[in-house]
Amino acid sequence: MNNIKIGQLTLKIIGFSYPKATNEYDADWLDVQVTCQTKYADINFSGVFLSATQLIQFGQDIDQLYKQNTDVAYFSPMEPSVIIELKKQGSLGAIVARIELEPCLGDVERYFFEFLLDQSYLPGIISQLKSIITPAKN
Numbered sequence: 410m411n412n413i414k415i416g417q418l419t420l421k422i423i424g425f426s427y428p429k430a431t432n433e434y435d436a437d438w439l440d441v442q443v444t445c446q447t448k449y450a451d452i453n454f455s456g457v458f459l460s461a462t463q464l465i466q467f468g469q470d471i472d473q474l475y476k477q478n479t480d481v482a483y484f485s486p487m488e489p490s491v492i493i494e495l496k497k498q499g500s501l502g503a504i505v506a507r508i509e510l511e512p513c514l515g516d517v518e519r520y521f522f523e524f525l526l527d528q529s530y531l532p533g534i535i536s537q538l539k540s541i542i543t544p545a546k547n
Contacts, residue, residue, distance in 0.1 A: 411536065411537060411540050411541070413464070413534065413537045413538060414533075414534070414537065415493060415495070415506055415508075415524075415526075415534055416508075416522075416524035416526055416530075417445055417446050417447050417504045417522065417524060418443075418444070418445045418493070418506075419443070419444045419445070420441055420442075420443055420459070420464075420489075420491070420526075421441065421442040421443075421444070422439055422440075422441055422541060423439075423440040423441065423442060423455075424439070424440055425437075425438065425439060425440070425461070426438040426439060426440045426457040429440075437460040437461050437462050438457050438460055438461075439457070439459050439460065439461055439464070439541075440455070440456070440457055441456065441457070441458065441459050441488070441491075442454075442455040443454060443455065443491055443510065443512075445508060445510060445520070445522055447490070447522065449523075450482070450520065452510055452512070452520050454490075454510075454512035454513075456490065458486070458488035458490040458491070458514070459488070459490075459491065460486065460487070460488055461541050463464065463486045463487070464484075464538055464541055465538060465539070465541055467482065467493070467538060468486040468534070468535050468537075468538025468539050470482035470484075471495060471531055471534055471535050471538070472531075472535050473501070474495060474497065474504075474531065475528060475531040475532065476534050477497075477545070479495070480496060480497045481494060481495065481496045482494070482495045482496075483495075488514060489509075489511060489514070490510065490511050490512065490514060491509075491510060491511075491520070492508070492509040492510075493507070493508055493509075494506070494507040495531075497528075498525075502527055502528040502529070503522070503525060503526075503527065503528070504521065504525070504526040504527065504528055504530070504531065505523060505525060505526075506522075506524040506525075506526050507521070507522070507523050508520075508521070508522040508523070509521055510522075510523070514530065
C-alpha cells in the first residue's frame with residue numbers, strides 16, 4: 410500500500426489484515442510495520458493494531474493543524490501500540506512530534522521519542538494519510 414513518514418517514524422502499511430471480512434469493523438484493520446530510527450535507537454515491530462479509519466481521521470486533524478485551526482493533532486488508536494502527538498510550538502512554524510511506541514500491548518516495554526519538525530512537512534504527511542485505501546462498504 411504505502412508508507413507514512415513522520416520525522417524518524419515510518420508506518421509501512423502492508424495491507425488490510427482481513428480483506429475478505431464481511432463487516433466494516435473487521436475490514437478496517439491494517440497490517441503495519443513500524444520503524445523508528447534515530448541516532449541512538451532503532452525500533453522495529455509489526456502487527457495488526459491500526460485502523461484505516463483512525464489514520465484517515467488523523468490526516469484530517471493534521472490538516473486542521475496545518476491550517477492553524479488547532480494547535481495539536483493527536484493520534485491515540487484503540488490499540489495503543491503507536492501514539493502520536495503533533496503540537497504547534499511558537500509562532501514560526503515549528504511542530505513538536507511526540508511518539509510513544511509499545512511493541513507488545515500490556516508489556517512494560519515502551520519507547521518515547523520527540524522530534525522537531527517544520528510545518529512545511531505537514532502537507533506531505535496529510536497526503537500520505539489520505540492515500541490509504543479505505544475498505545469497500547459491504
